[in-house]
Amino acid sequence: MGKIILSNAVSVDGFFEGPDRDISWHRVDEELHRHFNDEIGAMGGIIEGRVTYQLMEEFWPTADQDPDSTPAMAEFAGIWRRLPKFVFSRTLTTAGPNAKVFAGVVPEEIRALKAEAGGDLIMSGADLAGTFMRHGLVDEFRIYVNPVVVGQGRRVFQSPDFTADLDLAESRRFGNGVVLLRYLNRG
Numbered sequence: 001m002g003k004i005i006l007s008n009a010v011s012v013d014g015f016f017e018g019p020d021r022d023i024s025w026h027r028v029d030e031e032l033h034r035h036f037n038d039e040i041g042a043m044g045g046i047i048e049g050r051v052t053y054q055l056m057e058e059f060w061p062t063a064d065q066d067p068d069s070t071p072a073m074a075e076f077a078g079i080w081r082r083l084p085k086f087v088f089s090r091t092l093t094t095a096g097p098n099a100k101v102f103a104g105v106v107p108e109e110i111r112a113l114k115a116e117a118g119g120d121l122i123m124s125g126a127d128l129a130g131t132f133m134r135h136g137l138v139d140e141f142r143i144y145v146n147p148v149v150v151g152q153g154r155r156v157f158q159s160p161d162f163t164a165d166l167d168l169a170e171s172r173r174f175g176n177g178v179v180l181l182r183y184l185n186r187g
Helices: 030-041 048-066 071-082 107-116 128-133
Strands: 003-013 015-016 045-047 085-088 101-102 121-122 138-146 165-175 178-186
Touching: 003 128, 030 071, 030 128, 045 128, 048 085, 071 128, 121 128
Parallel strands: 003 121, 003 138, 045 085, 045 121, 085 101
Antiparallel strands: 003 015, 138 178, 165 178
16 A cells, blocks of 8 residues: 655745745755656655645646756656646546546545555645644655745644654755655654
């Protein structure tokens, strides 16, 4: 059975986005983007909320046709098109190619999805991730700490009713100063 992996970039002070949804401080260079391609390319699918799905769907399906795209960006466009997407939304009823919409998080459905996915499932964000965490559905956390202090914004871990006992499985420093902390949920 596959795992559900929460993967998020955060600032040193714990924010994944700054005021007005600013993520311009995320330090995604070619090395880190290739790492993401390797990690996400091996997944069985992508779990997203509506907002993330719509933002990604606006850009990635044709990003490899943009002459300004880097080689890693062009590669990710193919990964994006290939991977199944599982979109959680109270307002969407349909989504684009290779995407299935879920109206809500039903733990039994998520466990069945994990069993059928053909690999691990990756997700990011805060709201949807918080719901998954409260239901005990997140098996692994991949936190990419960016060497910046944002001061304010939205935190990934904003659920006051969630606690977890984690084991550090890996730490890795990238050339741009980003540090991956990979934890397994003991729960």
